[in-house]
Amino acid sequence: MSTTETTASGVGPVEGAPVYTVDNPAPLIEAPRKRTKKSPKSTRGNFELAAWLFMRLSGIVLVVLVLGHLLIQLVLDGGVSKIGFAFVAGRWASPFWQVWDLLMLWLAMLHGANGLRTIINDYAERPNSRLWLKGLLYTATVFTILLGTLVIFTFDPNIR
Amino acid sequence: MATPVLDKADAAGQPEPGFADSPYITVTFRVRRFNPEVAAEATWEDFQLEIDPKERVLDGLHKIKWDVDGTLTFRRSCAHGICGSDAMRINGKNRLACKTLIKDINPEKPITIEPIKGLTVLKDLVVDMEPFFQAYRDVMPFLVVKETNEPTRERYQSPEDRERFDDTTKCILCAACTSSCPVFWNDGQYFGPAAIVNAHRFIFDSRDEAGEQRLEILNDRDGVWRCRTTFNCTDACPRGIEVTKAIQEVKRALITRRY
Numbered sequence: 001m002s003t004t005e006t007t008a009s010g011v012g013p014v015e016g017a018p019v020y021t022v023d024n025p026a027p028l029i030e031a032p033r034k035r036t037k038k039s040p041k042s043t044r045g046n047f048e049l050a051a052w053l054f055m056r057l058s059g060i061v062l063v064v065l066v067l068g069h070l071l072i073q074l075v076l077d078g079g080v081s082k083i084g085f086a087f088v089a090g091r092w093a094s095p096f097w098q099v100w101d102l103l104m105l106w107l108a109m110l111h112g113a114n115g116l117r118t119i120i121n122d123y124a125e126r127p128n129s130r131l132w133l134k135g136l137l138y139t140a141t142v143f144t145i146l147l148g149t150l151v152i153f154t155f156d157p158n159i160r
Numbered sequence: 161m162a163t164p165v166l167d168k169a170d171a172a173g174q175p176e177p178g179f180a181d182s183p184y185i186t187v188t189f190r191v192r193r194f195n196p197e198v199a200a201e202a203t204w205e206d207f208q209l210e211i212d213p214k215e216r217v218l219d220g221l222h223k224i225k226w227d228v229d230g231t232l233t234f235r236r237s238c239a240h241g242i243c244g245s246d247a248m249r250i251n252g253k254n255r256l257a258c259k260t261l262i263k264d265i266n267p268e269k270p271i272t273i274e275p276i277k278g279l280t281v282l283k284d285l286v287v288d289m290e291p292f293f294q295a296y297r298d299v300m301p302f303l304v305v306k307e308t309n310e311p312t313r314e315r316y317q318s319p320e321d322r323e324r325f326d327d328t329t330k331c332i333l334c335a336a337c338t339s340s341c342p343v344f345w346n347d348g349q350y351f352g353p354a355a356i357v358n359a360h361r362f363i364f365d366s367r368d369e370a371g372e373q374r375l376e377i378l379n380d381r382d383g384v385w386r387c388r389t390t391f392n393c394t395d396a397c398p399r400g401i402e403v404t405k406a407i408q409e410v411k412r413a414l415i416t417r418r419y
Contacts, residue, residue: 019198026197048385049414122346122388 051114058107065104089157098152105148113141184210187262188270189220191232194281202281206270213263217250217271221257234285241398244334248285249274254336254396276339278348292335295351299359299377304370321366328361328406330399337393337403349382353393353403356384360406363413375414384410 020026074080091097116137124130187209194202207224218239225232236246239258246257250273251265257273265271279287305315331354338344338352359378363371378384384407393403 046379048381048383049379052385052411053415121386122343125347 055111055114058111062104062107062111065100065107069100069104089155092152092155093157102149102152105152106145109141109145109148113137183212183214185213185267187211187213187220187267189224190270190272191221191224191284192272192274193232193284194275195231195283204272211262213261213267215262216258217255217260217262217265217273218246218257220262220271221273232285233283242332244332247276247334247336247339247398249276249339254340256334256336256398259398276335278339278341278345279335287339289335291348292338292352292354293333295338295355296333296358299351299355299362299374300370301358301362303362303365303368304373305367306369315367317366324366325361325364327401328357328364330401331357331361332399333358334398336396336398337401340392340396342390342392343386343388350386351378351380351383353387353407356387356407356410357401357403360410363410371413372417375410375417378410379414384414387411 073083092101117134120130120133120137124133189207189209191205191207192202193205207228209220209223209228211220211223218236221232221234221236225234234246234248234257236258237243239246241256241259244256247254248257249255250257250260251271254276262271273285275281275285275287279289279291281287333354335354337357338354341350341353343350344352356378359374362368363374365371387404387407389404389408391404393407394401394405397403
């Protein structure tokens with residue numbers, strides 16, 4: 001047990017010898033969550049509200065679209081074995097199925113992308129990792145939506 | 161004929177049947193210690209206590225501080241569940257040390273006591289509450305009225321209008337809810353359940369006239385839309401406030417205001 005005068009740093013003998021003294025003060029702990037100039041500015045606008053509402057509404061619509069899609073593709077009329085180029089070409093001959101698939105593509109991609117955006121916001125701590133993850137996410141989303149839309153509208157059943 | 165008082169005094173001398181001579185049991189308090197002047201890292205420290213299981217965790221902490229190790233640092237003020245100073249993470253759950261009986265949290269195993277999460281630890285169980293109170297101040301937790309003259313009579317309110325926000329008036333600002341919220345743990349920019357509860361208290365107050373302004377503040381990127389309805393806050397609230405429900409009511413108010 002140390003018998004030296006340690007009261008100056010406020011550390012009693014119970015805690016052992018002090019690492020820091022008056023001449024060698026402990027490093028100041030910067031509060032990491034302090035609102036500084038660097039912390040994000042408050043936003044005015046309804047983007048988050050719209051995104052929240054979109055998730056609920058698109059979720060409801062997607063339940064119908066996706067379950068219907070799975071039923072047609074995997075269960076009814078011979079199940080998965082019937083799916084082939086001819087089957088897809090036959091369905092996309094009808095504007096109804098074109099719109100169905102287009103709606104499903106857009107809603108599912110936006111719903112999933114917004115969900116991942118939320119997860120990135122919740123879990124990525126550093127602004128830089130957020131930036132990169134979200135950049136990657138948005139790029140992939142836009143690419144998939146555009147490519148899918150292009151295929152649905154320019155699909156040629158007579159392709160060789 | 162003995163009076164009831166005397167009867168009671170007689171009975172008090174004998175131990176109740178089924179109880180051992182001593183009500184005390186040995187409990188291990190495993191406390192998360194941190195002192196930035198001694199070490200950069202927090203460590204666990206065990207304390208063995210002889211304590212009545214019907215006492216509270218706060219009594220155990222007092223025993224440690226007063227009799228064993230005076231350097232143990234924690235906040236407490238009223239010690240009766242009103243001031244909200246002694247919220248801490250006891251056995252992994254945010255509770256008030258002054259409202260938690262030792263017999264209720266399995267004293268056979270070591271009782272872990274940590275500071276609440278998501279706020280900077282200053283020493284032992286004391287955290288920097290400033291970000292928490294900053295979010296609280298940001299929602300304007302005070303009555304706002306547009307009239308410029310001094311009121312000449314009370315602001316009347318029907319019992320039904322008072323009932324509308326009764327639940328959220330119970331908040332004691334202990335931070336048990338906000339520091340149990342995983343969204344707040346991440347970057348601390350989220351307003352947090354406590355600030356939203358206190359905004360709710362005024363948004364739904366019929367006498368208040370700044371509800372629109374508060375809704376606008378909570379419509380922010382770090383406002384109510386970051387709530388993931390994990391119900392951690394509702395579970396943690398020592399006052400039994402339905403915190404998640406209050407947050408959802410603010411969300412609904414925002415949506416019905418827009419559409």
